[in-house]
Amino acid sequence: MEAKYEFGFIGTGHMGGALLRGIAQTVPADEIILSDGIPSKAQFFADELDCETGTNDDAAQAKYIVLGVKPQMLRDMLKGIYPTLSARQDRYVLISMAAGVSMDTIRSMLGLDCPVIRIMPNTAAEVGQAVIMLAHDSRVQTDEAEYVKKVLSRCGMVDEVPEHLIDAGSAVSGCGPAFVYMMIEALSDGAVACGLPRDKAMTYAAQTLKGAAILYMESGKHPGTLKDDVCSPAGSTIQGVRVLEERGMRGACIDAVIAAYEKTKELGKG
Numbered sequence: 001m002e003a004k005y006e007f008g009f010i011g012t013g014h015m016g017g018a019l020l021r022g023i024a025q026t027v028p029a030d031e032i033i034l035s036d037g038i039p040s041k042a043q044f045f046a047d048e049l050d051c052e053t054g055t056n057d058d059a060a061q062a063k064y065i066v067l068g069v070k071p072q073m074l075r076d077m078l079k080g081i082y083p084t085l086s087a088r089q090d091r092y093v094l095i096s097m098a099a100g101v102s103m104d105t106i107r108s109m110l111g112l113d114c115p116v117i118r119i120m121p122n123t124a125a126e127v128g129q130a131v132i133m134l135a136h137d138s139r140v141q142t143d144e145a146e147y148v149k150k151v152l153s154r155c156g157m158v159d160e161v162p163e164h165l166i167d168a169g170s171a172v173s174g175c176g177p178a179f180v181y182m183m184i185e186a187l188s189d190g191a192v193a194c195g196l197p198r199d200k201a202m203t204y205a206a207q208t209l210k211g212a213a214i215l216y217m218e219s220g221k222h223p224g225t226l227k228d229d230v231c232s233p234a235g236s237t238i239q240g241v242r243v244l245e246e247r248g249m250r251g252a253c254i255d256a257v258i259a260a261y262e263k264t265k266e267l268g269k270g
């Protein structure tokens with residue numbers, strides 16, 4: 001017996017919606033069903049992508065069920081779909097993106113020993129540039145994991161990792177976009193203070209972050225070496241570097257990631 005839909009999304013908020021757009025590039029629209037606490041949210045994506053909407057129980061009829069609700073909402077939502085899932089005779093796989101929540105916790109919240117793929121994406125999925133960590137155990141078949149990796153690859157880079165690394169990775173890649181946007185804002189504030197118009201300042205700051213990241217990834221050079229390449233002796237860049245060091249920029253970044261990691265662990269326990 002085949003599942004009624006290939007993908008069911010429960011929760012089409014920021015992250016669920018971003019992943020949905022990527023997945024819909026590979027999975028035919030008529031094989032996707034969407035559900036959200038606020039039905040108009042699911043309907044918005046359904047209109048855009050030409051797929052169906054339904055209840056959480058309808059979405060729980062899919063082969064791959066993407067859980068896109070906040071970690072705090074997960075327990076109640078899983079309780080709600082338990083009767084549907086426990087009555088299923090066919091195979092299904094849950095895909096959870098909930099920060100800090102382990103595969104075992106999902107199974108125990110649900111009360112079923114079912115296959116779970118845990119992913120940790122980030123909002124750049126919206127433009128196909130996410131980092132997506134993915135973990136699963138032997139309850140998930142190899143072909144299922146490979147298929148999910150393939151459809152997620154439209155959303156960005158997919159990296160399979162042992163589950164215990166997900167929370168640490170999430171603190172840098174899941175939360176990281178917020179830190180990077182703060183840098184774009186701050187760098188452009190500086191440029192505005194020096195007289196550059198705001199729109200140019202924002203564009204230059206963002207393109208500089210993007211270009212520097214691509215150069216790092218493509219050159220294979222250490223970031224310290226690339227930084228040294230920009231700093232000419234007695235030049236202007238090294239003066240900026242000095243100020244960043246004096247103000248503790250590295251320490252602030254390290255502490256931001258650790259703080260995010262600790263909060264992720266706390267959310268997972270809740």
Ligand SMILES: NC(=O)c1ccc[n+]([C@@H]2O[C@H](COP(=O)([O-])OP(=O)(O)OC[C@H]3O[C@@H](n4cnc5c(N)ncnc54)[C@H](OP(=O)(O)O)[C@@H]3O)[C@@H](O)[C@H]2O)c1
Pocket residue numbers: 010011012013014015016017035036037038041056067068069070071073076077097098099120121122123174175
């Ligand atoms: N945002 C990120 O950058 C990011 C990154 C990595 C992972 N994540 C993970 O992604 C998940 C979703 O986060 P988000 O930022 O996308 O949150 P969000 O924007 O609030 O989206 C969650 C959606 O789920 C809906 N919902 C809540 N309870 C529901 C229920 N019982 N049944 C159906 N739908 C329900 C919410 O509707 P209401 O508005 O009515 O509550 C909302 O539309 C979380 O587990 C989070 O840890 C997020």
